[in-house]
Amino acid sequence: MENTTVSYKCPHCTAPLSFQPGHEKITCEYCGTEYEAAAIQELFAREQELAARAAESENVQWDTSGVGGEWSAEEAGGLQKFTCSSCGAELVCDENTLATECCYCGNPTMLPSRFDGMLKPDYVIPFKKTKAEAVAALKEFYKGKILLPAAFTANNRVEDIQPMYVPFWLFDATVSATATFRAESDKVYDTPRETVTETSFYSCERTGHMGFGRIPVDGSQKMDDSYMESIEPFDYNDIVEFNAGYLAGYLADRYDVSAEESVSRADKRIETSAAGVLQGTVTGYHRVALENSVVSKEEGKVSYALAPVWILTTRYEGKPYTFMMNGQTGKMVGHLPYDKKKSWLYSGGVALVLVPVLYFVAKFFV
Amino acid sequence: MRNIFFCLVASILILFSVPLSAASMNPAQDAVQKASSTEKAPPAGTAAPAEKAAPAGGNALVRVDQGVYGFSDHAKKKLEDRLAKLNAKYDVHVGVVFLKKLPAGKTAEHEAKAIVEGGNGYEQGSKGSMVLLVATDSRDYYIATGRNLNKIITSKEGIPYIENRILKDLKDNDYEKAATHFAGAVEKELAYYEENGEPYDPSKTFSVLALLIAVLGSGAAGIGVRSYLISQMSNVHHAADADVYLDKESFELTGESDTFLYTKVKSVPKRKHSSSRSSDSGSTGGGGGKF
Numbered sequence: 072m073e074n075t076t077v078s079y080k081c082p083h084c085t086a087p088l089s090f091q092p093g094h095e096k097i098t099c100e101y102c103g104t105e106y107e108a109a110a111i112q113e114l115f116a117r118e119q120e121l122a123a124r125a126a127e128s129e130n131v132q133w134d135t136s137g138v139g140g141e142w143s144a145e146e147a148g149g150l151q152k153f154t155c156s157s158c159g160a161e162l163v164c165d166e167n168t169l170a171t172e173c174c175y176c177g178n179p180t181m182l183p184s185r186f187d188g189m190l191k192p193d194y195v196i197p198f199k200k201t202k203a204e205a206v207a208a209l210k211e212f213y214k215g216k217i218l219l220p221a222a223f224t225a226n227n228r229v230e231d232i233q234p235m236y237v238p239f240w241l242f243d244a245t246v247s248a249t250a251t252f253r254a255e256s257d258k259v260y261d262t263p264r265e266t267v268t269e270t271s272f273y274s275c276e277r278t279g280h281m282g283f284g285r286i287p288v289d290g291s292q293k294m295d296d297s298y299m300e301s302i303e304p305f306d307y308n309d310i311v312e313f314n315a316g317y318l319a320g321y322l323a324d325r326y327d328v329s330a331e332e333s334v335s336r337a338d339k340r341i342e343t344s345a346a347g348v349l350q351g352t353v354t355g356y357h358r359v360a361l362e363n364s365v366v367s368k369e370e371g372k373v374s375y376a377l378a379p380v381w382i383l384t385t386r387y388e389g390k391p392y393t394f395m396m397n398g399q400t401g402k403m404v405g406h407l408p409y410d411k412k413k414s415w416l417y418s419g420g421v422a423l424v425l426v427p428v429l430y431f432v433a434k435f436f437v
Numbered sequence: 438m439r440n441i442f443f444c445l446v447a448s449i450l451i452l453f454s455v456p457l458s459a460a461s462m463n464p465a466q467d468a469v470q471k472a473s474s475t476e477k478a479p480p481a482g483t484a485a486p487a488e489k490a491a492p493a494g495g496n497a498l499v500r501v502d503q504g505v506y507g508f509s510d511h512a513k514k515k516l517e518d519r520l521a522k523l524n525a526k527y528d529v530h531v532g533v534v535f536l537k538k539l540p541a542g543k544t545a546e547h548e549a550k551a552i553v554e555g556g557n558g559y560e561q562g563s564k565g566s567m568v569l570l571v572a573t574d575s576r577d578y579y580i581a582t583g584r585n586l587n588k589i590i591t592s593k594e595g596i597p598y599i600e601n602r603i604l605k606d607l608k609d610n611d612y613e614k615a616a617t618h619f620a621g622a623v624e625k626e627l628a629y630y631e632e633n634g635e636p637y638d639p640s641k642t643f644s645v646l647a648l649l650i651a652v653l654g655s656g657a658a659g660i661g662v663r664s665y666l667i668s669q670m671s672n673v674h675h676a677a678d679a680d681v682y683l684d685k686e687s688f689e690l691t692g693e694s695d696t697f698l699y700t701k702v703k704s705v706p707k708r709k710h711s712s713s714r715s716s717d718s719g720s721t722g723g724g725g726g727k728f
Contacts, residue, residue, distance in 0.1 A: 218666050265704040272698040282687035286679045300676035340679035352690055406671040414663050422659030429651035437646045
């Protein structure tokens with residue numbers, strides 16, 4: 072069987088190569104030899120090309136008509152099989168998988184046919200945080216949450232930890248914005264009998280240009296948008312041109328939400344920020360409120376990047392809880408369960424303590 | 438720690454005292470109601486109410502000067518009857534005086550005290566006398582107590598309670614209502630003293646309204662605390678803006694215009710209330726000020 076995948080193996084000892092978070096180079100965990108990411112990519116370029124061709128030829132031969140009708144052609148199109156170059160096992164991946172791990176031998180496996188053409192990312196932000204750091208960050212995340220059920224922390228075991236490169240669209244834009252604001256200014260003065268407040272109302276208009284760089288919008292349907300926006304921001308000082316070497320040892324998906332579909336989300340954020348910037352120039356008033364704004368793009372550019380995310384899953388009372396950590400900055404986000412009994416006890420306790428205090432305060436006035 | 442314990446015990450006591458005290462939450466009111474339902478004939482030698490409701494003069498229970506508006510004859514008669522009954526019941530002499538102007542060089546306090554000390558033939562009552570004096574032109578008022586009534590209605594607690602009841606009406610120039618509220622407040626304090634043998638102190642009495650406010654306020658605060666604690670269990674939210682990705686150096690303001698639309702003017706009258714208070718060490722007491 073032809074190899075449709077490529078395993079990055081150490082040229083020195085043939086052990087699997089993995090990119091180690093926080094390192095500049097790809098290091099062999101077994102013999103300690105360090106390689107430049109570019110050198111590894113060049114080394115395995117030929118292998119990748121062959122694997123890609125093999126995958127393409129398999130695609131052509133894959134006939135779903137004889138599968139007993141259980142899968143429609145559309146459904147089957149979403150699944151593809153690849154051969155692990157290490158143990159020969161067949162791997163079934165969905166249509167977006169770029170890199171995975173062989174479930175039989177644990178070998179990090181690339182799917183090079185997915186890198187071609189428009190699907191190939193422009194940039195990658197390498198992982199900086201390790202698995203141990205992700206687990207420690209989760210424990211830290213639990214701290215100070217007084218409504219956390221005691222059983223959740225006592226019996227808590229992280230069921231699954233996966234490092235994944237998530238596809239992101241990065242939007243660069245130069246915009247021209249015009250906004251109108253309602254501004255109010257107060258003048259207070261005293262007469263012998265009264266205190267007079269004069270409130271003057273103004274309509275203020277501001278126009279300006281500004282630039283935004285690399286606003287991320289996740290391009291994966293599988294990833295919850297709110298989670299992906301919560302782990303922001305990424306430090307773009309560490310962003311590098313895409314090199315498949317960085318994916319070694321990690322899961323990676325390609326985008327399945329197009330850049331065009333993601334534009335509206337980026338535009339909305341740009342509009343809010345542009346109006347906020349213009350509002351900052353309306354000074355000398357006591358109150359300013361936005362009335363209307365129009366933002367037009369003068370220049371827009373989109374690039375495609377893979378960003379590192381640790382996905383941690385745990386279970387409590389049969390319900391899964393997912394946490395995600397920015398694999399570069401270590402920012403942990405997620406929803407925690409809360410103990411309803413504790414929540415009512417705390418609120419009841421506060422109310423009970425406040426009753427006598429408020430009673431005497433209220434009695435003073437009534 | 439002791440304070441927290443006290444607060445907790447107090448709140449539990451207050452919460453449990455609601456149903457227990459519902460029937461007797463205001464002894465003064467109960468006493469007043471009881472008194473009015475078991476009306477007795479005035480003691481021998483005391484003038485009948487009709488006789489006490491004499492025309493405005495030195496001993497009148499309700500004296501309203503010419504030029505003071507806001508009192509109908511019917512309301513005046515009704516108030517005179519009420520004060521007469523009150524005086525007979527508690528053996529005191531309580532009246533109201535509404536002057537157009539204070540005599541030159543005299544203060545409301547001076548005039549009120551002169552009245553309760555027996556000036557101008559004002560009766561004293563065996564348990565003391567009391568008067569509410571209001572000068573409508575200068576907007577002064579003074580409540581004076583004399584002949585030991587200052588020990589029953591004290592300047593420190595009793596008089597401020599009455600002031601609280603009448604000040605709003607005086608400010609609204611509703612003198613009839615102020616006088617009626619004055620009579621009601623005095624009656625409440627006298628009834629309380631008769632029932633409990635000590636002067637009425639509003640801070641010592643139980644207030645259902647204050648408890649209701651406290652329970653509602655505490656409940657709202659408790660729910661607020663709960664919502665805050667629950668919100669702390671998640672930090673997942675959509676990003677509303679792109680401020681982090683703004684290139685601040687790139688911003689250039691290319692146009693600005695501010696157009697004046699209109700002005701709104703709001704005037705709030707200043708509070709003119711100022712008060713003076715007597716001590717109860719002598720034979721008279723009281724308190725008053727501007728309205």
